Amino acid sequence: MGDDFQSLPVLDLSRLETDKEALLAELRHALIHVGFFYIVNHGVTKDLMDATTSKAIDFFDQDLDAKLTVDKIYSPTFLGYSTQGNEITKNKKDNREQYDFANDLPDPWSPGKPEFLRLTGPNLWPADVPGFKDTIGSFWTAAHGLAERLVSLTSEALGLGPNGLDDYVVKGQQHRAKLIKYPAVDALSPVDGTQGVGAHRDTANLITLLYQANMGGLEVQNHAGEWINAPLKEGAFIVNIGTGLEYLVHETAIATTHRVTNPPAGKGPRYSIAYFHGTRLDTVLRPANVPDEVLAQKPTNVVTDTKGFQYAQLYAEDPGTYALVNRMSSHRDVAAKFYPAVAKAHGMDLNIGNSGY
Ligand SMILES: O=C(O)CCC(=O)C(=O)O
Numbered sequence: 001m002g003d004d005f006q007s008l009p010v011l012d013l014s015r016l017e018t019d020k021e022a023l024l025a026e027l028r029h030a031l032i033h034v035g036f037f038y039i040v041n042h043g044v045t046k047d048l049m050d051a052t053t054s055k056a057i058d059f060f061d062q063d064l065d066a067k068l069t070v071d072k073i074y075s076p077t078f079l080g081y082s083t084q085g086n087e088i089t090k091n092k093k094d095n096r097e098q099y100d101f102a103n104d105l106p107d108p109w110s111p112g113k114p115e116f117l118r119l120t121g122p123n124l125w126p127a128d129v130p131g132f133k134d135t136i137g138s139f140w141t142a143a144h145g146l147a148e149r150l151v152s153l154t155s156e157a158l159g160l161g162p163n164g165l166d167d168y169v170v171k172g173q174q175h176r177a178k179l180i181k182y183p184a185v186d187a188l189s190p191v192d193g194t195q196g197v198g199a200h201r202d203t204a205n206l207i208t209l210l211y212q213a214n215m216g217g218l219e220v221q222n223h224a225g226e227w228i229n230a231p232l233k234e235g236a237f238i239v240n241i242g243t244g245l246e247y248l249v250h251e252t253a254i255a256t257t258h259r260v261t262n263p264p265a266g267k268g269p270r271y272s273i274a275y276f277h278g279t280r281l282d283t284v285l286r287p288a289n290v291p292d293e294v295l296a297q298k299p300t301n302v303v304t305d306t307k308g309f310q311y312a313q314l315y316a317e318d319p320g321t322y323a324l325v326n327r328m329s330s331h332r333d334v335a336a337k338f339y340p341a342v343a344k345a346h347g348m349d350l351n352i353g354n355s356g357y
């Protein structure tokens with residue numbers, strides 16, 4: 001066994017009322033040295049998460065034709081359904097189906113305005129899943145509220161005060177989320193392999209909230225390079241850091257590499273739900289003034305399978321275009337339909353697979 005983390009820390013948010021300073025110290029350690037942690041007593045009810053899981057299952061249980069009526073190909077905002085095996089990570093197919101959604105906002109773009117404005121827009125709601133929109137909307141609202149609390153605590157834990165990260169997010173902006181289904185290997189053909197999602201870091205967001213609905217399967221790479229299981233913890237969310245926060249706090253919160261392997265034969269599909277709290281897209285982003293005593297705690301020698309991230313040089317100067325080209329890279333079919341000129345300007349080949357990470 002290596003000398004880096006062998007399990008993810010568990011943070012109990014109810015301790016905010018009793019011993020906040022100790023909780024903030026644990027959070028600081030988790031941010032700087034792990035990049036992943038469970039949270040319990042977070043205030044999002046098990047009933048809401050059970051209801052959300054049940055709507056996810058209802059959605060994915062529909063016929064393929066019904067799911068294709070809300071395919072991402074109809075959304076310049078890259079919201080809606082992606083079929084099994086539609087995305088590639090590390091040159092291998094990801095064996096998962098996904099439904100992307102967000103807070104429902106109108107499309108603010110019109111010809112002549114910057115193209116990245118089209119990353120904001122309405123959901124593609126399925127017509128035949130009763131109660132889907134209400135339940136999924138309630139989940140989004142709860143996850144958004146929790147993410148705002150966690151960003152404020154993160155800011156405090158890194159010595160920036162509770163509002164130190166506020167200017168990186170616009171109130172009312174769009175934040176994306178998704179429902180994910182990973183088939184068990186006996187529902188796949190042998191050529192599909194067992195990659196649910198390949199090794200990656202979450203790109204450009206501040207934090208991710210992840211809910212493993214019915215089984216584990218997430219693996220996190222510790223900073224010695226070993227893969228650590230993150231088992232299902234009943235009712236808990238897993239929080240991880242995106243490359244956006246990592247950049248904005250001078251790598252004192254670390255965007256750790258992770259992956260998912262498809263469930264073993266006989267286990268049935270795995271469902272997970274992810275919420276990505278983003279940064280603003282409309283202005284240049286400069287890192288915050290993290291105090292020296294926090295900067296001094298930064299780890300050295302972090303081993304990862306995933307170096308850098310695509311188009312990273314664009315992120316600070318033009319986060320909107322950065323976010324757009326990243327989405328386009330993951331969904332080149334959508335890019336070919338709505339953004340051929342942007343693809344050309346950034347030298348993106350639209351005739352190869354959908355590779356984002
Ligand atoms: O499904 C999971 O547990 C992880 C998903 C994930 O890492 C992602 O979609 O970025």
Ligand SMILES: [Fe+2]
Pocket residue numbers: 200201202258
């Ligand atoms: Fe991820």
